[in-house]
Amino acid sequence: MLKSTAQAVRGAVKLNDVRITGWSGFEVENNSFSSSDTFSCQFAANALPADRNAAWFSTQQDMYVELFAGVPSNPNRYTPEDLTSWIYGQVDKISFDPVAGMIEVSGRDLTRLMIDAKTTEKWQNKTSSQIASIIAARHGLIAQVTATTTPVGKYYEIDHEHMHDARTEWDLLTQLARQEQFIVYVRGKTLYFRPRPSLGAPDTSALQDQLNKVTAAMQPQLDQANALIAQGQAYVKQGDQAAAGGDNAGAHALYLQAKTVNDQAGVIIANLKSGLGVQQKALKAQIAGAQASGAYPIIWTPPDPRTGFPTCNVTGLKLDRALTISRGIIVTVRSFNDASQKTFTATYPTNAVQKTKPGSSNSFGGAQTYFYNVANLDQQKTVQYAQAKYAEIIKHEMLMSFEIPAAGNDALDINTIIQLKGTGTAWDQVYYPDSLKRRLNIEEGYQLSVSAKNHAPDSQVMTS
Known part of the structure; x- marks a missing residue:
């Protein structure tokens, strides 16, 4: 690093x-x-x-x-x-x-524009990505949106949802993002609505862009150093010729000029190595590490027997585990659907039941259960919502x-x-x-x- x-x-x-x-x-x-x-x-x-x-x-x-x-x-x-x-x-x-x-x-970034804006609009004929683009334009934001195809009205049965209850535009976008398994965020003056990042082939384009910029910034100074080195070599050659002709004083002066320009080149190269060169080396290492693991690598090395000290490429590394969640969780979702006039229930994991560990009370031994009431989902969407909430909750376990x-x-x-x-x-x-x-x-x-x-x-x- x-x-x-x-x-x-x-x-x-x-x-x-x-x-x-x-x-x-x-x-x-x-x-x-x-x-x-x-x-x-x-x-x-x-x-x-x-x-x-x-x-x-x-x-x-x-x-x-x-x-x-x-x-x-x-x-x-x-x-x-x-x-x-x-x-x-x-x-x-x-x-x-x-x-x-x-x-x-x-203050806050431009996400606040949507957090502070309430809406009761119905979007039954729009897709999630269309809604994201419309809201971005409404606030003068550039939209970087991955297209989705399912109309929101069909996806949520939103025609029958009680949309007269005001919600913020940001709540709407984050709900749509969760249902699509997307992420939504604002950077600068741009709204992003796109699939969640995942392991696999990593996107190192941002790192590569940085590396290209650093390399390009180094080039003029490298060219200057190389020109000085070439000039020094010319002075040495001229000095050798002067010495061969018996002009020792002239040769000495030329050798001194060669040393001067070589020293100047050395200073330029040393500054590059300690400045932009360090960035270049670090970026190359990050790209290689990301490509090897598919993620940004944090490497801990146990204490060296010779020094007794551990090493790590970050400082202040701290790790925590939330034991309440590590005992296991159960997510139960209940949804009353206005369209079908039915109630749908889903529990995830599907084979989960509360069970008491030997020697433990119910308060501490069993899995923790989370209950959610969500309007107007069908059975499939109720199951998907439970699965998504389960994945969201268990992310808190390891910190x-x-x-x-x-x-x-x-x-x-x-x-x-x-x-x-x-x-x-x-x-x-x-x-x-x-x-x-x-x-x-x-x-x-x-x-x-x-x-x-x-x-x-x-x-x-x-x-x-």
């Missing part, structure tokens, strides 16, 4: 699409698909531009923030567009601490958290599948991120905190 360096990492902040100076740090949290991403950004009041000072902040009625961070090809000369945009969102709160001289803005330098890890996001190896425990398995926090400030540098979850392969419900 790449180590961030203060010399390489840069950040930028835009307010209402205009770059602003005076910020001292920010944090962006990417959350699981059902909620908004959030942000906070701090400003030193005495460092703000005169036209956007504390008085200006105090009178704002609406404000949009975009936060950028990354390692530009030229850290001394860059624009926000040379960095990665991590969030574009609307400010919910402005705070001013006059004693400390600090202003903080915090993992860690930190890594954020630089060089742009491709790690909520969509990434993570695989832990090497602990020799049941924690060695696949995880799905539910929170990623990127922080950029003077004290910590540029850091990424990750929390993820999944179920343990050995978790079983009590069966008869």
